[in-house]
Amino acid sequence: MNPEIYLIRAYGRDDGFRCIPWGIVSIASYLKKRGYKLLIADRKEGGYSLRRITREIRGRDIAYVGVSAMTCQSQDAAFLCGHLKKMNKNIILGGLHYSIYPDEGLKIGDYVFKGEAEQSLLGFLQNGPGAKIYEPRPLLSLDDIPLPDEELMKRLYVNKSNFTIMTSRGCPYACSFCLDRKYRPERIRYHSAPYVCDLIEMMNKSFGVTGVFIGDDVFTINKNRAIEICGEIRKRGLKVTIGCFTHSGIDDLELYEEMKASGFSGVSLGVESGCDEVLQAMNKHQTVAQIRKTIEVIKKSGLRINVMFMVGNILETEDSLKATLALARELCLNGWVSYAQPFAGTAFREDCPKYGRIINENPATYWNDRISFVPHGLSRRQLRYYRNKIAVSIKAPVR
Ligand code: SF4
Structure with missing residues (x-):
């Protein structure tokens, strides 16, 4: 059976450009279409407190928790990862900040996915870990990403x-x-x-x-x-x-x-x-x-x-x-x-x-x-x- 994955966008101060976390929505929709079970949470806009995330993770058999962050969200990502480590979770880091600073990601998590990660994460899940840092694998045809999954979207603001x-x-x-x-x-x-x-x-x-x-x-x-x-x-x-x-x-x-x-x-x-x-x-x-x-x-x-x-x-x-x-x-x-x-x-x-x-x-x-x-x-x-x-x-x- 395919492992279950929980993807989170970390919190950071809103600088005016409000947007759902398209990075994790795309990855989640891409993987869900290929048979993986996923949950997504947005600490920035979606009202996902640490308590709520903890409760959801505890109630499931989550194989990997992914945390995505831009630089302004990296403090929250580090805080979140500290908590997830105490729960003995395997942590994947992604997003702009850890694409630039992968070594920083490895200090707080287990694996780092740089840049566009739909294909690299799919390969990782299919074949198991083969490295600590994964390079970007941009999709050539963006329509390979299905429309956002409605059930996942309902979890977002x-x-x-x-x-x-x-x-x-x-x-x-x-x-x-x-x-x-x-x-x-x-x-x-x-x-x-x-x-x-x-x-x-x-x-x-x-x-x-x-x-x-x-x-x-x-x-x-x-x-x-x-x-x-x-x-x-x-x-x-x-x-x-x-x-x-x-x-x-x-x-x-x-x-x-x-x-x-x-x-x-x-x-x-x-x-x-x-x-x-x-x-x-x-x-x-x-x-x-x-x-x-x-x-x-x-x-x-x-x-x-x-x-x-x-x-x-x-x-x-x-x-x-x-x-x-x-x-x-x-x-x-x-x-x-x-x-x-x-x-x-x-x-x-x-x-x-x-x-x-x-x-x-x-x-x-x-x-x-x-x-x-x-x-x-x-x-x-x-x-x-x-x-x-x-x-x-x-x-x-x-x-
Ligand atoms: S390089 Fe960056 S700031 Fe310049 S046009 Fe492209 S996206 Fe906009």
Whole structure:
């Protein structure tokens, strides 16, 4: 008989982007379809206390407990693993944090699965342990992952008005503040348009979801595919509002008009800075002129726009902060502003010693509103001053 598995997302402070734990939902649905018994729990959004998890594990013959964590959730993961060890459980670590720091995972658990783990975990369960650390094995066809299992989904908190889905994996860009290419596949893989619409339809009919946010890194990167999904949404008459991320330089009016006509209400865009030198240092592949043009095109389509700014990156100066503030005032849009965070696994982190000082060495507290890095020539007070000025120039994010 196949072993039973319990997968948990650890708790970490919510930084605004609320999302079900898609990593463990995908793995669980993939394994369940192949005959494994699974339970999932979300400490971040789902109200799974230690007592509840303990009770559920005690009442079953669980062979492995998997704990997934991003860096901001790693403290809770360590706490959880300490408790699970006392229960004599075999512990598997996964998620972004342990993909970057596998040795840290082995200090608190038995095995570490890096990156995409559907196939590697299946192989592990079929053949038994053969190593302590397992490398990523990205799926080539994402539709091999079945639609999320409804019984498993019922165990999670579902935000009906703004439910985040993932319809692709991978990003062609390499922004310096984002996870380095060596930790994530560059090649983009997509769910098919029928799969995406089946998912939206299922969430609408079975869970009452009326608003969806497509959390793909850049949904608009493949125009033909985005238009195909829009067509499928219209063909099925799906009545949900939709949002997604786009990127400056993707300034195709036909695409945005098609999205608007299919129920998209708005898009979110990483503007980051009003200074070309800083944008270049971020390897953002966009200029201020491209930002302006893209926003102009999106506005013409009638879609709403949320913009994201980031202050305190490398090469930031008081002049670049002033330029970002001026751009925020000029655009006068909705959105967010955050401080650049020196996350492990990013090119930005590698460059920090050369361009400034890391003043917060606790990665579990790399929150958007906390200063963790101060570029040379600037003070915390200046960063805080301009961040707050930018914050009052933009309005609260809209759907
Ligand atoms: S920040 Fe967004 S666009 Fe840039 S590399 Fe990361 S996912 Fe891609």
